[in-house]
Every structure is written in structure tokens, then in C-alpha cells.
Amino acid sequence: MAEAAILGYLEHNEEISDSGQFADERGIDHNEIVNVIKSLHGFRYVDAQDIKKETWILTDEGKAYAAAGSPEVQLFQAIPSGGIPKEELQKNFDPSLFKIACAQAAKNKWVDMGKLVTRKVQHVDDKVKSLLLLIQKGQVVGQDEIKSLKARKLIAPQTWKGYSVKKGPNYAPRRKKVATDLTRENLQSGDWKELEFKEYNFRAKGLPAEGGHLHPLLKVRQQLKNIFLQMGFEEMPTNRYVESSFWNFDALFQPQQHPARDSHDTFFLEAPSTTKELPEDYVARVKQVHESGGYGSRGYVYDWEREEANKNLLRTHTTAVSSRMLYLLAQKPFVPKKYYSIDRVFRNEAVDRTHLAEFHQIEGLICDRGLTLGDLIGVLHDFFSRLGMSKLRFKPAYNPYTEPSMEIFSYHEGFQKWVEVGNSGMFRPEMLRPMGLPEDVNVIAWGLSLERPTMILYGIDNIRDLFGHKVDLGLIKENPICRLGI
Numbered sequence: 001m002a003e004a005a006i007l008g009y010l011e012h013n014e015e016i017s018d019s020g021q022f023a024d025e026r027g028i029d030h031n032e033i034v035n036v037i038k039s040l041h042g043f044r045y046v047d048a049q050d051i052k053k054e055t056w057i058l059t060d061e062g063k064a065y066a067a068a069g070s071p072e073v074q075l076f077q078a079i080p081s082g083g084i085p086k087e088e089l090q091k092n093f094d095p096s097l098f099k100i101a102c103a104q105a106a107k108n109k110w111v112d113m114g115k116l117v118t119r120k121v122q123h124v125d126d127k128v129k130s131l132l133l134l135i136q137k138g139q140v141v142g143q144d145e146i147k148s149l150k151a152r153k154l155i156a157p158q159t160w161k162g163y164s165v166k167k168g169p170n171y172a173p174r175r176k177k178v179a180t181d182l183t184r185e186n187l188q189s190g191d192w193k194e195l196e197f198k199e200y201n202f203r204a205k206g207l208p209a210e211g212g213h214l215h216p217l218l219k220v221r222q223q224l225k226n227i228f229l230q231m232g233f234e235e236m237p238t239n240r241y242v243e244s245s246f247w248n249f250d251a252l253f254q255p256q257q258h259p260a261r262d263s264h265d266t267f268f269l270e271a272p273s274t275t276k277e278l279p280e281d282y283v284a285r286v287k288q289v290h291e292s293g294g295y296g297s298r299g300y301v302y303d304w305e306r307e308e309a310n311k312n313l314l315r316t317h318t319t320a321v322s323s324r325m326l327y328l329l330a331q332k333p334f335v336p337k338k339y340y341s342i343d344r345v346f347r348n349e350a351v352d353r354t355h356l357a358e359f360h361q362i363e364g365l366i367c368d369r370g371l372t373l374g375d376l377i378g379v380l381h382d383f384f385s386r387l388g389m390s391k392l393r394f395k396p397a398y399n400p401y402t403e404p405s406m407e408i409f410s411y412h413e414g415f416q417k418w419v420e421v422g423n424s425g426m427f428r429p430e431m432l433r434p435m436g437l438p439e440d441v442n443v444i445a446w447g448l449s450l451e452r453p454t455m456i457l458y459g460i461d462n463i464r465d466l467f468g469h470k471v472d473l474g475l476i477k478e479n480p481i482c483r484l485g486i
């Protein structure tokens with residue numbers, strides 16, 4: 001209707017000089033007229049020029065007075081001819097309204113504000129209300145009146161926008177219907193021959209592709225790699241998910257009856273169920289340290305079984321990678337090393353919002369002469385502060401392969417509490433000496449999950465949200481090629 005009105009009017013007239021007036025005269029909503037003008041202008045049916053007018057609109061207070069009358073008149077009308085005690089009068093009014101009413105009525109010299117409030121004039125006109133009503137209807141009022149209403153914050157300025165409209169180069173009294181799609185029906189009936197098709201807008205930018213983002217775990221992994229590299233660490237080769245019990249447990253002085261070696265906690269392989277080769281003389285030294293100790297240790301005093309050590313499993317921690325690397329290091333003349341790894345580990349655990357059966361471990365170790373627990377604490381402070389965790393606390397803990405061992409806690413400002421962020425310790429002589437590392441060489445090491453800091457950094461509270469991509473297919477489906485004017 002708005003479109004027909006505009007195009008029809010321009011067929012016999014030069015110009016629509018004011019879209020607001022045009023809308024009023026026809027009883028059409030101005031917003032609707034504006035939308036149609038914009039669309040017709042886009043297709044150059046019409047030429048439209050902006051017009052702006054400064055107008056006034058009522059504030060909420062102004063609207064209230066336009067409806068109920070100004071407070072001063074409300075007050076005047078509440079005073080009987082014989083006057084009324086102030087307290088009595090006040091009861092009829094909201095306190096803030098009463099204040100305004102008294103001030104204005106006194107200013108207008110309508111009332112005497114003694115203990116007894118009396119009228120000073122016979123009759124008053126509610127000029128404020130009439131002015132507000134005029135402004136509400138969009139009518140013009142004098143500058144002085146505007147000023148005083150503005151001072152009382154009953155009105156506020158507003159810019160009104162409209163258009164003046166003339167015929168455009170593509171003007172026609174009616175817009176041509178254009179087809180947007182060539183349908184099966186068009187082809188069957190043959191009416192496509194007569195149809196005019198809407199042009200494609202090949203320059204439309206469309207939506208930026210949402211694919212190809214890095215997964216949060218990969219981002220945080222890269223961040224951690226950078227931290228390790230800046231601290232002078234070398235990456236250990238982690239390309240071995242299947243490991244023997246020997247490297248995962250025995251080499252780490254983890255006794256064969258240890259509960260972590262149970263199939264409830266560890267995934268053992270069915271095929272191949274056992275490892276093919278282990279370094280025999282090292283295996284013999286490991287067996288001995290488990291059974292009867294050495295290097296100042298009494299050992300565990302039990303019968304160590306080779307079959308148990310041969311069993312293949314999915315590695316339960318990347319400390320298995322560290323044990324292999326330290327063994328290799330011990331086979332050559334000693335050089336100090338700093339090693340790190342970040343890779344996947346597996347535990348036979350029930351999956352819930354904080355546990356998965358496979359996750360990633362970050363592991364760091366330093367192997368050098370004369371290292372102490374103080375070195376470990378210092379390195380942990382350096383490492384974690386680079387991750388944004390500068391408040392740390394340590395709690396004594398137990399690992400079969402480290403002594404002393406410490407759990408690492410960091411104060412989380414967001415959660416306002418200490419959260420466990422890792423585990424650490426100094427590798428035991430029972431682990432290092434059988435490998436052949438010199439007696440004065442110590443190893444400080446620590447491990448943490450990659451998922452925990454990632455969830456904290458990205459505000460993810462369910463670990464399952466970290467796995468599996470979440471591409472919003474709807475986004476792609478609902479945004480095909482953009483057309484002109486759509």
C-alpha cells in the first residue's frame with residue numbers, strides 16, 4: 001500500500017516534499033513509508049533526499065503531567081476555599097511531587113504556603129499540561145515555553161528523520177515483479193520465458209567462513225610449547241601410545257601390585273599383548289631394585305615377574321616417555337638436559353564432566369648434577385608464572401617414582417580458591433641409578449594435564465565440550481548467495 005501510494009503520487013506530481021506529512025495525510029505509519037522509500041531508492045525507482053528536523057518529545061515525567069495535569073494545578077485543586085493545614089494537604093501527594101507542586105504554585109503566586117495553605121487566586125489554567133499535549137501531537141510551540149519545559153526536564157530534544165522524494169531514472173508507476181529462483185514449476189509451465197529474474201549481487205561479501213579455527217587445546221599446547229622452548233627445553237618424542245608395562249611402571253619403580261597397574265585403571269592390549277624386546281641387562285637391574293633394593297634402598301621385597309613387565313598397555317602417563325629418554329641419556333657420557341613433552345595418555349576411568357578416558361599430559365624434567373627441591377620449586381614458579389599462575393603453593397604428596405613429591409596448587413582469582421594444577425617431585429635413586437646415571441645426577445620433574453588450564457583459560461566447565469568440533473551447520477545453511485536488495 002505504501003509503495004503504490006508513493007509511485008502513484010509521483011506519476012502525477014513532481015515531488016513528495018516531506019515523507020512525514022505524506023504518511024500523516026494517508027494514515028500510513030511513517031516507518032513503513034521510510035522502508036519503502038529506501039527500497040525504491042535502492043532500485044532507483046525514486047531519488048530520495050534526507051530531511052532532518054529537530055523536534056521535542058515528552059520525558060516520562062512530561063508524559064505523566066500531560067495525562068494527570070501539572071503538579072501545581074493538582075495542588076491548587078486540592079485546596080478548599082477555606083484553606084487546608086499543610087500536613088493534611090501533604091497526605092494526598094507523593095513527597096517528591098508535593099515538593100515540585102509547592103515550589104511551582106508559590107512561584108506562580110497561586111497559593112500562600114503558611115501553616116494553613118490557602119488559595120491566592122480564584123482560578124488557574126493548566127498551561128503546562130496544554131503545552132505538553134500540543135508537543136505530544138507534534139505541534140509548534142513558542143521558544144520561551146520550550147525553554148521553561150526543558151528546564152523542568154519535561155521535554156527532551158529528538159531528531160526526526162524523513163525524506164523528500166522524486167522520480168528516479170528507473171521510475172515506473174508499478175514495480176516489476178522479479179523472480180528470485182528458477183523453479184521446477186517455471187520449467188514445466190514454460191513461463192520462465194516471460195519471467196524477469198532478479199540480478200545476482202556478485203559483490204556481496206557474504207559471511208566470513210567460520211571453519212578452520214584452531215581447537216583451544218591446540219592453542220594452549222602451542223602456548224606451552226613456546227614457554228618450554230623459551231626456558232631452553234627440548235621436546236621428547238611422544239609418538240608411542242602403546243607402551244610396555246616395563247617403561248610405564250617398572251622402570252619408574254612402581255611395584256607390580258600397585259593398584260594403578262590394575263585393569264580398572266589401565267587399558268591393557270589384547271593384541272599384541274606383550275612387548276617384543278627390552279634391554280636385558282637394564283631389566284635385570286630393575287628386577288633387582290624392586291626385589292631387594294640397592295643404592296641405599298631396601299626395595300619392595302617381593303618376587304618381580306617378567307611377564308607382568310612385558311604386558312602392553314596404552315601409556316597412562318607421559319612419565320613413560322621420560323623414563324625411556326633418561327635411560328637413553330644414561331647410555332652416553334653425561335650431559336645435563338631439559339626435556340618436555342605434551343601428548344595423549346589413557347586411563348580406564350568413568351567419563352564425567354572433569355574426566356575423560358584419554359587426555360593430554362604436559363611433562364617437564366631437568367636432569368643435572370646436584371639439583372635440589374629448591375631448584376624444583378624455583379623452576380615451577382618460573383614455569384607457572386609464564387602461564388599466568390604466579391601464586392603457587394605446594395603440598396607433600398606420594399608417587400612411587402619421586403621423593404620428595406609435591407602437588408602444585410595455584411590461586412585462581414576467578415574461583416577465589418586454590419586449585420590443584422599439577423604434580424611434581426625428584427626422581428628416586430631406585431629409578432635413576434639402575435639406568436646408569438651418575439650418582440650425583442638428580443632429576444626434577446613435574447606433570448600436569450593440558451585440559452585443566454585450557455578449561456580455566458576458556459571458561460569451559462565440561463571437559464566433553466573440548467572434544468569433537470562444534471561447527472554450526474545452520475549458519476551455513478541459512479545463508480546462501482546474497483541477492484541485491486535482500
Ligand SMILES: N[C@@H](Cc1ccccc1)C(=O)O
Nearest residue numbers: 317319423424425445446447
Ligand atoms: N606422572 C605424574 C605426574 C608427574 C610427573 C613427573 C614427576 C612427578 C609427577 C602423573 O601422572 O600425575
